[in-house]
Amino acid sequence: xxxxxxxxxxxxxxxxxxxxxxxxxxxxxxxxxxxxxxxxxxxxxxxxxxxxxxxxxxxxxxxxxxxxxxxxxxxxxxxxxxxxxxxxxxxxxxxxxxxxxxxxxxxxxxxxxxxxxxxxxxxxxxxxxxxxxxxxxxxxxxxxxxxxxx
Amino acid sequence: xxxxxxxxxxxxxxxxxxxxxxxxxxxxxxxxxxxxxxxxxxxxxxxxxxxxxxxxxxxxxxxxxxxxx
Numbered sequence: 001x002x003x004x005x006x007x008x009x010x011x012x013x014x015x016x017x018x019x020x021x022x023x024x025x026x027x028x029x030x031x032x033x034x035x036x037x038x039x040x041x042x043x044x045x046x047x048x049x050x051x052x053x054x055x056x057x058x059x060x061x062x063x064x065x066x067x068x069x070x071x072x073x074x075x076x077x078x079x080x081x082x083x084x085x086x087x088x089x090x091x092x093x094x095x096x097x098x099x100x101x102x103x104x105x106x107x108x109x110x111x112x113x114x115x116x117x118x119x120x121x122x123x124x125x126x127x128x129x130x131x132x133x134x135x136x137x138x139x140x141x142x143x144x145x146x147x148x149x150x
Numbered sequence: 151x152x153x154x155x156x157x158x159x160x161x162x163x164x165x166x167x168x169x170x171x172x173x174x175x176x177x178x179x180x181x182x183x184x185x186x187x188x189x190x191x192x193x194x195x196x197x198x199x200x201x202x203x204x205x206x207x208x209x210x211x212x213x214x215x216x217x218x219x
Contacts, residue, residue: 081193089185
């Protein structure tokens, strides 16, 4: 543990948990809570739109436009990316991702639902409950913000 | 001869691959791990502007694919 309260892992990999604890003012915490509540309400509303409608499309386009604008015009303080990736460590990810996309591509090529369902075919029924779809949209929104910070 | 349960095999394949990626992320978060976390390799890909645009476009596509259609 260094004087500034960070560990070796935190200094070498600034994006990794556990991140150093920072003091936040009550007003900042209140703003974060308000933003979180706003995002949850937004996700709930978008989850209620019917697929293939203008409302559903706009519900996805608005966060994209907002985050795209933030990323271009006023990007937040970014978490520094690593200078290089360990090739052996990265190869595990590449193998998993390649296998996943190959599996998905074969399902799409066969187009033989229900015998060979694609990942989307499996995910769609799981997201039918409004609460689950809202949670998924909220995770998607937070992932977008995390990407802008990277 | 009973038919091959291709649906079960397909689902099992997806489950194994998703589980493998979750395990990789957990392993990556161990101190001193050589495996990069998802955030780290995405951050690395987003170093050039084109990579940033492509990754954000991929995020947008995911939202459109799963929530708008």
